[in-house]
Amino acid sequence: MSFKDELQKLRASFDTDLATVSGDDELEVLRVKYLGRKSGLQDLMRLLKDMTNDERKDAGQAANEVKKAIESAFDLTTTELERARLENLATEEAIDISLPGIAPPVGHLHMTTTAIREIEGIFARLGFTRVRHPEVEWEWYAFETLRVGPDHPARDNWETFFIDAPADDKKGKMVLTPHTTNGDVREMERGDLPIRMMNINKTYRRQSDVSHVPMFHQFEGLLIDEGVTITDLKGLFEHFAKEYFGADREIRLRPHHFRFTEPSFEVDISCGLCHGKGCRMCKDGWVELGGAGMLHPDVLKAGGVDPEKYGGLAFGWGLERTVSMRAGLNISDLRTMYSNDVRFLQQF
Numbered sequence: 001m002s003f004k005d006e007l008q009k010l011r012a013s014f015d016t017d018l019a020t021v022s023g024d025d026e027l028e029v030l031r032v033k034y035l036g037r038k039s040g041l042q043d044l045m046r047l048l049k050d051m052t053n054d055e056r057k058d059a060g061q062a063a064n065e066v067k068k069a070i071e072s073a074f075d076l077t078t079t080e081l082e083r084a085r086l087e088n089l090a091t092e093e094a095i096d097i098s099l100p101g102i103a104p105p106v107g108h109l110h111m112t113t114t115a116i117r118e119i120e121g122i123f124a125r126l127g128f129t130r131v132r133h134p135e136v137e138w139e140w141y142a143f144e145t146l147r148v149g150p151d152h153p154a155r156d157n158w159e160t161f162f163i164d165a166p167a168d169d170k171k172g173k174m175v176l177t178p179h180t181t182n183g184d185v186r187e188m189e190r191g192d193l194p195i196r197m198m199n200i201n202k203t204y205r206r207q208s209d210v211s212h213v214p215m216f217h218q219f220e221g222l223l224i225d226e227g228v229t230i231t232d233l234k235g236l237f238e239h240f241a242k243e244y245f246g247a248d249r250e251i252r253l254r255p256h257h258f259r260f261t262e263p264s265f266e267v268d269i270s271c272g273l274c275h276g277k278g279c280r281m282c283k284d285g286w287v288e289l290g291g292a293g294m295l296h297p298d299v300l301k302a303g304g305v306d307p308e309k310y311g312g313l314a315f316g317w318g319l320e321r322t323v324s325m326r327a328g329l330n331i332s333d334l335r336t337m338y339s340n341d342v343r344f345l346q347q348f
Protein backbone atom coordinates (compact mmCIF):
# COMPACT_ATOMS: atom_id res chain seq x y z
CA MET A 1 0.00 0.00 0.00
CA SER A 2 1.32 3.45 -0.90
CA PHE A 3 2.07 6.12 1.71
CA LYS A 4 -0.99 8.08 0.65
CA ASP A 5 -3.20 5.01 0.81
CA GLU A 6 -1.96 4.37 4.34
CA LEU A 7 -2.85 7.97 5.22
CA GLN A 8 -6.33 7.56 3.72
CA LYS A 9 -6.88 4.36 5.65
CA LEU A 10 -5.83 6.07 8.88
CA ARG A 11 -8.09 9.01 8.21
CA ALA A 12 -11.08 6.75 7.50
CA SER A 13 -10.46 4.75 10.65
CA PHE A 14 -10.26 8.01 12.63
CA ASP A 15 -13.60 9.20 11.22
CA THR A 16 -15.26 5.91 12.17
CA ASP A 17 -13.85 6.05 15.72
CA LEU A 18 -14.75 9.68 16.21
CA ALA A 19 -18.36 9.05 15.27
CA THR A 20 -18.73 6.77 18.32
CA VAL A 21 -17.34 9.28 20.87
CA SER A 22 -19.84 10.52 23.45
CA GLY A 23 -17.72 12.01 26.20
CA ASP A 24 -14.48 13.76 27.12
CA ASP A 25 -12.80 10.59 28.41
CA GLU A 26 -13.39 8.69 25.19
CA LEU A 27 -12.15 11.67 23.22
CA GLU A 28 -8.91 11.69 25.20
CA VAL A 29 -8.35 7.99 24.41
CA LEU A 30 -8.73 8.79 20.71
CA ARG A 31 -6.33 11.73 20.99
CA VAL A 32 -3.61 9.39 22.28
CA LYS A 33 -4.45 6.77 19.66
CA TYR A 34 -4.29 9.19 16.65
CA LEU A 35 -1.94 11.99 17.69
CA GLY A 36 0.21 10.40 20.42
CA ARG A 37 3.86 9.39 20.02
CA LYS A 38 2.91 5.77 19.33
CA SER A 39 0.12 6.64 16.88
CA GLY A 40 -0.12 5.27 13.30
CA LEU A 41 0.42 8.83 12.05
CA GLN A 42 3.76 9.11 13.86
CA ASP A 43 4.78 5.73 12.44
CA LEU A 44 4.09 7.07 8.94
CA MET A 45 5.95 10.33 9.67
CA ARG A 46 9.00 8.32 10.62
CA LEU A 47 9.09 6.83 7.11
CA LEU A 48 9.59 10.30 5.61
CA LYS A 49 13.29 10.45 6.42
CA ASP A 50 14.06 7.48 4.14
CA MET A 51 12.39 9.09 1.11
CA THR A 52 13.89 11.13 -1.69
CA ASN A 53 13.49 14.87 -1.46
CA ASP A 54 10.66 15.01 -3.97
CA GLU A 55 8.83 12.08 -2.47
CA ARG A 56 9.25 13.55 1.00
CA LYS A 57 7.88 16.94 0.00
CA ASP A 58 4.75 15.44 -1.45
CA ALA A 59 4.21 12.81 1.27
CA GLY A 60 5.04 15.24 4.06
CA GLN A 61 2.46 17.70 2.82
CA ALA A 62 -0.19 14.99 2.64
CA ALA A 63 0.68 13.76 6.14
CA ASN A 64 0.46 17.29 7.56
CA GLU A 65 -2.91 17.86 5.99
CA VAL A 66 -4.27 14.70 7.59
CA LYS A 67 -2.73 15.72 10.94
CA LYS A 68 -4.34 19.18 10.77
CA ALA A 69 -7.69 17.68 9.77
CA ILE A 70 -7.56 15.32 12.74
CA GLU A 71 -6.60 18.15 15.12
CA SER A 72 -9.41 20.43 14.01
CA ALA A 73 -11.86 17.52 14.25
CA PHE A 74 -10.78 17.14 17.89
CA ASP A 75 -11.32 20.85 18.56
CA LEU A 76 -14.72 20.78 17.01
CA THR A 77 -15.78 17.71 18.96
CA THR A 78 -14.51 19.21 22.22
CA THR A 79 -16.64 22.31 21.64
CA GLU A 80 -19.66 20.23 20.74
CA LEU A 81 -19.37 18.03 23.81
CA GLU A 82 -19.19 21.15 26.03
CA ARG A 83 -22.21 22.70 24.37
CA ALA A 84 -24.21 19.47 24.79
CA ARG A 85 -23.23 19.34 28.49
CA LEU A 86 -24.45 22.90 29.08
CA GLU A 87 -27.67 22.24 27.23
CA ASN A 88 -28.43 19.21 29.37
CA LEU A 89 -27.69 21.11 32.57
CA ALA A 90 -31.14 22.69 32.53
CA THR A 91 -32.80 19.29 32.70
CA GLU A 92 -30.20 17.30 34.64
CA GLU A 93 -29.73 19.79 37.46
CA ALA A 94 -33.22 21.23 37.53
CA ILE A 95 -34.84 21.77 40.97
CA ASP A 96 -38.51 21.02 41.30
CA ILE A 97 -39.69 24.05 43.22
CA SER A 98 -43.19 22.59 43.50
CA LEU A 99 -41.94 19.89 45.95
CA PRO A 100 -42.76 20.59 49.60
CA GLY A 101 -39.67 21.77 51.54
CA ILE A 102 -38.21 20.25 54.69
CA ALA A 103 -38.90 22.77 57.44
CA PRO A 104 -35.96 23.14 59.88
CA PRO A 105 -37.03 22.51 63.49
CA VAL A 106 -37.52 25.79 65.33
CA GLY A 107 -37.30 25.78 69.12
CA HIS A 108 -38.65 28.18 71.68
CA LEU A 109 -37.75 29.33 75.17
CA HIS A 110 -38.18 26.92 78.06
CA MET A 111 -41.34 27.55 80.04
CA THR A 112 -39.26 28.51 83.08
CA THR A 113 -37.44 31.24 81.16
CA THR A 114 -40.72 32.57 79.80
CA ALA A 115 -42.22 32.62 83.30
CA ILE A 116 -39.17 34.37 84.78
CA ARG A 117 -39.46 37.11 82.17
CA GLU A 118 -43.18 37.49 82.69
CA ILE A 119 -42.98 37.63 86.49
CA GLU A 120 -40.06 40.02 86.30
CA GLY A 121 -42.21 42.23 84.07
CA ILE A 122 -45.23 42.22 86.39
CA PHE A 123 -43.14 43.31 89.37
CA ALA A 124 -41.08 45.74 87.31
CA ARG A 125 -44.29 47.65 86.61
CA LEU A 126 -44.72 47.97 90.38
CA GLY A 127 -41.22 49.39 90.69
CA PHE A 128 -39.39 46.19 91.70
CA THR A 129 -35.91 45.84 90.24
CA ARG A 130 -34.60 42.42 89.26
CA VAL A 131 -31.34 41.61 91.02
CA ARG A 132 -29.13 38.55 91.29
CA HIS A 133 -27.72 37.15 94.50
CA PRO A 134 -25.53 34.05 94.81
CA GLU A 135 -26.82 30.52 94.39
CA VAL A 136 -23.80 29.15 96.23
CA GLU A 137 -24.14 30.90 99.53
CA TRP A 138 -22.77 31.19 103.05
CA GLU A 139 -24.90 29.83 105.89
CA TRP A 140 -24.70 33.39 107.21
CA TYR A 141 -27.02 34.76 104.50
CA ALA A 142 -29.07 31.61 103.92
CA PHE A 143 -29.77 30.93 107.61
CA GLU A 144 -27.89 32.77 110.35
CA THR A 145 -28.99 36.37 109.69
CA LEU A 146 -32.51 35.05 109.06
CA ARG A 147 -32.67 33.69 112.62
CA VAL A 148 -32.47 30.11 111.41
CA GLY A 149 -30.15 28.82 114.14
CA PRO A 150 -27.66 25.95 114.01
CA ASP A 151 -30.19 23.48 115.43
CA HIS A 152 -32.87 24.20 112.86
CA PRO A 153 -33.76 21.15 110.70
CA ALA A 154 -33.15 23.17 107.49
CA ARG A 155 -29.47 23.19 108.43
CA ASP A 156 -29.31 19.45 108.28
CA ASN A 157 -27.59 17.51 105.54
CA TRP A 158 -30.88 15.80 104.75
CA GLU A 159 -32.58 19.02 103.76
CA THR A 160 -29.87 21.23 102.31
CA PHE A 161 -26.95 20.56 99.96
CA PHE A 162 -23.66 21.52 101.58
CA ILE A 163 -20.65 22.51 99.51
CA ASP A 164 -17.35 20.77 100.16
CA ALA A 165 -15.43 24.02 100.77
CA PRO A 166 -13.57 25.52 103.73
CA ALA A 167 -15.86 27.18 106.28
CA ASP A 168 -15.58 30.85 107.22
CA ASP A 169 -15.24 31.82 110.89
CA LYS A 170 -18.15 34.21 110.75
CA LYS A 171 -20.17 33.13 107.71
CA GLY A 172 -20.04 29.38 108.35
CA LYS A 173 -20.21 26.74 105.62
CA MET A 174 -21.27 27.12 102.03
CA VAL A 175 -24.56 25.70 100.76
CA LEU A 176 -26.61 25.62 97.59
CA THR A 177 -29.12 28.19 98.72
CA PRO A 178 -32.44 26.52 99.65
CA HIS A 179 -34.40 29.76 99.17
CA THR A 180 -34.05 33.20 97.60
CA THR A 181 -34.38 34.83 101.04
CA ASN A 182 -30.56 34.68 101.12
CA GLY A 183 -30.69 37.82 98.99
CA ASP A 184 -32.66 39.88 101.56
CA VAL A 185 -29.83 40.77 103.96
CA ARG A 186 -27.40 41.07 101.03
CA GLU A 187 -29.72 43.60 99.42
CA MET A 188 -30.05 45.60 102.65
CA GLU A 189 -26.26 45.61 103.05
CA ARG A 190 -26.00 47.58 99.82
CA GLY A 191 -27.36 50.43 101.93
CA ASP A 192 -29.68 51.84 99.31
CA LEU A 193 -33.10 52.57 100.84
CA PRO A 194 -35.98 52.24 100.12
CA ILE A 195 -35.78 48.76 98.56
CA ARG A 196 -38.02 47.15 95.96
CA MET A 197 -36.17 44.00 95.04
CA MET A 198 -37.14 41.08 92.82
CA ASN A 199 -34.62 38.27 93.23
CA ILE A 200 -35.31 35.36 90.88
CA ASN A 201 -32.85 32.51 91.18
CA LYS A 202 -32.23 28.78 91.29
CA THR A 203 -32.77 27.14 94.67
CA TYR A 204 -31.96 23.64 95.87
CA ARG A 205 -33.48 21.19 98.32
CA ARG A 206 -33.19 17.48 98.86
CA GLN A 207 -36.64 16.51 97.67
CA SER A 208 -38.13 14.95 94.55
CA ASP A 209 -41.79 14.00 94.00
CA VAL A 210 -44.76 15.06 91.80
CA SER A 211 -44.72 18.56 93.22
CA HIS A 212 -40.99 18.99 94.00
CA VAL A 213 -37.76 19.03 91.99
CA PRO A 214 -34.38 19.24 93.77
CA MET A 215 -33.33 22.21 91.62
CA PHE A 216 -36.14 24.69 91.33
CA HIS A 217 -36.60 28.45 91.17
CA GLN A 218 -37.96 30.98 93.59
CA PHE A 219 -38.82 34.60 93.10
CA GLU A 220 -38.37 36.75 96.13
CA GLY A 221 -39.91 40.14 96.59
CA LEU A 222 -38.49 42.47 99.20
CA LEU A 223 -40.07 45.84 100.00
CA ILE A 224 -38.45 48.01 102.63
CA ASP A 225 -39.68 51.51 103.26
CA GLU A 226 -41.20 53.69 105.94
CA GLY A 227 -44.75 52.71 106.87
CA VAL A 228 -44.88 49.34 105.06
CA THR A 229 -47.77 47.22 106.40
CA ILE A 230 -49.60 43.93 105.81
CA THR A 231 -52.08 45.71 103.56
CA ASP A 232 -49.22 46.37 101.13
CA LEU A 233 -48.45 42.67 101.19
CA LYS A 234 -52.04 41.65 100.43
CA GLY A 235 -52.36 44.28 97.74
CA LEU A 236 -49.21 43.05 96.00
CA PHE A 237 -50.38 39.45 95.92
CA GLU A 238 -53.84 40.26 94.70
CA HIS A 239 -52.36 42.36 91.92
CA PHE A 240 -49.94 39.61 90.98
CA ALA A 241 -52.66 36.94 91.01
CA LYS A 242 -54.83 38.96 88.62
CA GLU A 243 -51.93 39.75 86.31
CA TYR A 244 -50.38 36.33 86.11
CA PHE A 245 -53.20 33.85 86.69
CA GLY A 246 -56.29 35.72 85.56
CA ALA A 247 -59.26 37.21 87.35
CA ASP A 248 -60.84 33.85 88.22
CA ARG A 249 -58.02 32.66 90.49
CA GLU A 250 -58.12 33.38 94.19
CA ILE A 251 -55.48 34.09 96.79
CA ARG A 252 -55.65 33.08 100.40
CA LEU A 253 -53.32 33.93 103.29
CA ARG A 254 -52.87 31.38 106.05
CA PRO A 255 -51.07 32.25 109.28
CA HIS A 256 -47.76 30.45 109.33
CA HIS A 257 -44.37 30.55 110.94
CA PHE A 258 -41.07 31.57 109.47
CA ARG A 259 -38.08 32.47 111.57
CA PHE A 260 -37.41 35.64 109.60
CA THR A 261 -40.90 37.17 109.42
CA GLU A 262 -43.39 38.25 112.06
CA PRO A 263 -46.24 37.85 111.37
CA SER A 264 -45.80 35.14 108.73
CA PHE A 265 -48.20 33.78 106.15
CA GLU A 266 -48.43 31.05 103.64
CA VAL A 267 -49.89 32.22 100.36
CA ASP A 268 -52.19 29.82 98.53
CA ILE A 269 -53.82 30.09 95.15
CA SER A 270 -56.88 28.15 94.03
CA CYS A 271 -55.77 25.08 92.03
CA GLY A 272 -56.01 25.50 88.26
CA LEU A 273 -56.03 21.74 87.65
CA CYS A 274 -59.21 20.86 89.57
CA HIS A 275 -60.59 24.38 90.17
CA GLY A 276 -60.79 23.95 93.90
CA LYS A 277 -62.27 20.43 94.02
CA GLY A 278 -59.07 18.72 95.17
CA CYS A 279 -56.74 16.52 93.11
CA ARG A 280 -53.41 14.63 93.17
CA MET A 281 -51.51 17.89 92.80
CA CYS A 282 -53.27 20.08 95.34
CA LYS A 283 -55.16 17.67 97.63
CA ASP A 284 -57.64 20.26 99.00
CA GLY A 285 -58.24 22.64 96.11
CA TRP A 286 -55.54 25.12 97.06
CA VAL A 287 -51.89 25.16 96.09
CA GLU A 288 -49.22 26.71 98.20
CA LEU A 289 -47.21 29.26 96.26
CA GLY A 290 -44.87 30.05 99.11
CA GLY A 291 -44.29 32.07 102.18
CA ALA A 292 -44.54 35.71 103.02
CA GLY A 293 -44.50 38.02 105.99
CA MET A 294 -43.29 41.19 107.64
CA LEU A 295 -39.54 41.07 108.20
CA HIS A 296 -38.47 40.39 111.78
CA PRO A 297 -36.74 43.44 113.34
CA ASP A 298 -33.59 41.38 113.93
CA VAL A 299 -33.35 40.61 110.23
CA LEU A 300 -33.62 44.31 109.40
CA LYS A 301 -30.90 44.98 111.97
CA ALA A 302 -28.69 42.26 110.46
CA GLY A 303 -28.92 44.15 107.17
CA GLY A 304 -28.11 47.46 108.86
CA VAL A 305 -31.67 48.82 108.61
CA ASP A 306 -33.27 50.60 111.57
CA PRO A 307 -36.46 48.69 112.48
CA GLU A 308 -37.79 51.72 114.36
CA LYS A 309 -37.84 53.71 111.18
CA TYR A 310 -38.39 51.14 108.45
CA GLY A 311 -40.77 48.27 107.91
CA GLY A 312 -40.20 45.43 105.47
CA LEU A 313 -42.26 42.80 103.73
CA ALA A 314 -40.92 39.79 101.93
CA PHE A 315 -42.29 36.86 99.96
CA GLY A 316 -40.61 33.90 98.33
CA TRP A 317 -42.55 31.73 95.92
CA GLY A 318 -41.76 28.64 93.93
CA LEU A 319 -41.62 29.49 90.24
CA GLU A 320 -42.36 25.99 88.90
CA ARG A 321 -45.38 25.68 91.14
CA THR A 322 -46.57 29.10 90.03
CA VAL A 323 -46.20 28.13 86.37
CA SER A 324 -47.97 24.80 86.80
CA MET A 325 -50.92 26.38 88.57
CA ARG A 326 -51.57 28.80 85.80
CA ALA A 327 -54.75 28.44 83.75
CA GLY A 328 -54.45 25.96 80.91
CA LEU A 329 -51.32 24.18 82.09
CA ASN A 330 -51.94 20.61 83.21
CA ILE A 331 -48.56 19.63 84.60
CA SER A 332 -49.34 16.76 86.92
CA ASP A 333 -45.68 16.02 87.67
CA LEU A 334 -43.26 18.96 88.06
CA ARG A 335 -40.24 16.76 87.35
CA THR A 336 -41.16 16.55 83.66
CA MET A 337 -40.19 20.23 83.37
CA TYR A 338 -36.51 19.29 83.66
CA SER A 339 -36.36 15.80 82.16
CA ASN A 340 -35.53 17.35 78.75
CA ASP A 341 -38.18 15.51 76.77
CA VAL A 342 -38.94 17.79 73.84
CA ARG A 343 -42.34 16.12 73.34
CA PHE A 344 -43.33 17.54 76.72
CA LEU A 345 -41.55 20.89 76.53
CA GLN A 346 -42.74 21.89 73.07
CA GLN A 347 -46.32 21.99 74.34
CA PHE A 348 -45.66 25.08 76.40
Ligand code: PHE
Pocket (backbone or CB within 6 Å): 178, 179, 180, 181, 258, 261, 290, 291, 292, 293, 314, 315, 316, 317
Ligand atom coordinates in the same frame (compact mmCIF):
# COMPACT_ATOMS: atom_id res chain seq x y z
N1 PHE B 1 -37.92 31.54 102.15
C1 PHE B 1 -39.21 30.98 102.43
C2 PHE B 1 -39.29 29.56 101.83
O1 PHE B 1 -38.47 29.23 101.05
C3 PHE B 1 -40.32 31.80 101.87
C4 PHE B 1 -40.42 33.15 102.46
C5 PHE B 1 -39.80 34.23 101.86
C6 PHE B 1 -41.16 33.38 103.59
C7 PHE B 1 -39.91 35.49 102.39
C8 PHE B 1 -41.30 34.62 104.15
C9 PHE B 1 -40.68 35.68 103.54
O2 PHE B 1 -40.17 28.81 102.14
